[in-house]
Amino acid sequence: MPTIQEFRLPDAGEGLTEAEIVQWRVAPGDAVRVNQTIVEIETAKSLVELPSPWDGTVVEILVAEGTTVDVGTPIVRIETAGEPEPGAAGDPAAAALETAAEVDPEPLPEDAGGGAVLVGYGTGGAASGGGRRRRRTAEASAPAPAAPAAPVTPAPSAAPTGQAGPVSTAPSVRVLAKPPVRKLAKDLGVDLLSVPGTGPGGIVTREDVQAFASEAAHPETLATYPGDDNPWLASGTVSPDARRTRVPVKSVRRRTAEAMVASAFTAPHVTEFVTVDVTKTMKLVAALREDREFADVRVTPLLITAKALLLALRRHPEINASWDDEAQEIVYKHYVNLGIAAATPRGLVVPNIKDAHRLGLHDLAVAIADLTTTARAGKTTPTDMSDGTITITNVGVFGIDTGTPILNPGEAGILAFGAIREQPWVHKGKIKKRWVTQLALSFDHRLVDGELGSRVLADIAAVLEEPARGLVWG
Missing domain, CATH: 2.40.50.100 (RNA polymerase II/Efflux pump adaptor protein, barrel-sandwich hybrid domain)
Structure with missing residues (x-):
């Protein structure tokens, strides 16, 4: 039945x-x-x-x-x-749930949308306090939320950014206005020089002053944000004067904020920087793009940087570790789950490539492409983001030279990869135009001392400067 x-x-x-x-x-x-x-x-x-x-x-x-x-x-x-x-x-x-975990995300075309942006840090692990998070209460039978208020679009006459109101075109002479109008303007705090007069002969009327005072009390917005182009705006509540939008903090962004705070105030961060001549890396990228073996994947400087980091971890495995505060133990990982920080419309996430240390260059390129495609589609699963051991954040896609990245909770290191630019550089005793980038490595000083952090960063830089070293170390 x-x-x-x-x-x-x-x-x-x-x-x-x-x-x-x-x-x-x-x-x-x-x-x-x-x-x-x-x-x-x-x-x-x-x-x-x-x-x-x-x-x-x-x-x-x-x-x-x-x-x-x-x-x-x-x-x-x-x-x-x-x-x-x-x-x-x-x-x-x-x-x-078991079935849900087996469903493959639908891939997007390579050129779909703007692509996944690689930046920041993501979800937490053991170091985030056992996954503690704030809880919101919501009744299962709660009615659907009311539609958000539509943003107010300013009129074409809106004042430019930074300008308090309409620009006065009045000459530097006494404004034409009757005494009662002048008193009204004084009481309302209105400068008559700024009020366009609409009365006979350009005289400023009572209505002109009142209209100007009302407009000053409700200024135009400084910019417009069409809701269709900004999901975050459409999901929020717009203030009556259209100058503010409030969006509830929830889901991925809330978890990211919690993980950031937990990491920043739990692990003592140290960041070191190095500037590198990556001209040979750029030549290698160009050569691989023409290689038939790599015709089916996208080859970028990020791929070579990821490989350089994996080679550095092979030489210095001590950085591939985590701090177990509850057990008061250091946990050394004998595998590398390489995280690639990604900014998605729903917030920052850090999916990772499982056992990245086992992958050759071609397979690593495939894994990075799959990871970013899945993140772009919003289909990254909790399993994809769990058990990361070290992370790369590519701030260079924004044209940023470097930064001080915050550790992904449960990891001991994160590498920031900056923009690659042509710059004057001393090469073989002469000033030449070379491709140059900056790297920044943040590490947990409880696990990694200055010497170890410096050696790891120096090895990554050495491979990017001379990719042939990877053949020797690999």
């Missing part, structure tokens, strides 16, 4: 306590099959598609889109033909 099953929000990975319902893929009355995606949720780390654990018919949607609910909250009711098949500990949500 038919049975009504309640699908409860599962833990989408690593002890998460809540998630936001982003989009329902079904509606009441729809027939669903096992493994069919029924809802898309956003956790503190990524977007996750949840499949149905049953064949049946959707009876009721219990949680509206945009609502954040705790793990274990019923979110949908499905009518099935009989008793549910036994799952993990009798919980169909657990079986659904």
Whole structure:
């Protein structure tokens, strides 16, 4: 006989306590099959598609889109033909999650959108205090949130940025205005020289003063932000004067902020810098782009930098470690899960390439391309971001020379890769035009002393300066 099953929000990975319902893929009355995606949720780390654990018919949607609910909250009711098949500990949500983890993200074309921007740091691990996070309460039956107020678009006559109001064109003579109008202007704090007169002969009227005072009290916005082009604006609440938009801090961005604070105030950061002549690296990149073996992948200076970091870790494995504060132990990793920091529309994430130390240059290029494509599509899973050991952040894509990156929690090092520019450089005793970049390595001074950090950074720089060294060290 038919049975009504309640699908409860599962833990989408690593002890998460809540998630936001982003989009329902079904509606009441729809027939669903096992493994069919029924809802898309956003956790503190990524977007996750949840499949149905049953064949049946959707009876009721219990949680509206945009609502954040705790793990274990019923979110949908499905009518099935009989008793549910036994799952993990009798919980169909657990079986659904296993299926969700196996679904491959749909890849985007290579030139889709603006591409993933590599920057910053991402999600936490053991050093972030066991994944503690603030919790928001939300009733499962809460109504859908009201539509955000539309931003007010300023009129074409808006004053330029930095200008308080309309520019006065009045000559430096006494303004034509009757005494009562002058008193009104004084009481309202209005400078008559700034008020265009509309009365006979250019006289300033009472209405002119009042209109000017009203406009000064509600100034035009300094810039317009069409909601269609700015998802963050469309999701917020615009103030009545259109000068501010408030957007709730949630999901990926909230988790990123928590991880940043935990890292900055837990691990003592030290950052070292080096400027490198990478002319030979640029020649190698150009040669690989013409090589038939690399015709199916995108070769960039980031690829060579990633390989240089892996070679430096082979020579100095002590930096590939983490600090276990609870056990008061240093944990040395015998593998490298190389994180590539990525900025996505939903915030900063750091997916990592598992066992990157085992990959050749071509396979490493494929892995980087897959990682950035998945991040760009918003399909990075919690597993993709877990157990990272060291990270690269490419601030050079913004034209930035260098920075002081903050450690990804649970890791001992992060490398910032700056912009590559043609600059005058002393080469073989002569000043020549060379390709130059800057590297910055931040490390946890509890694990890495100045000597070790310096040796790692120097090795990375040496490979970028002379890529042939990689053949010797590899």
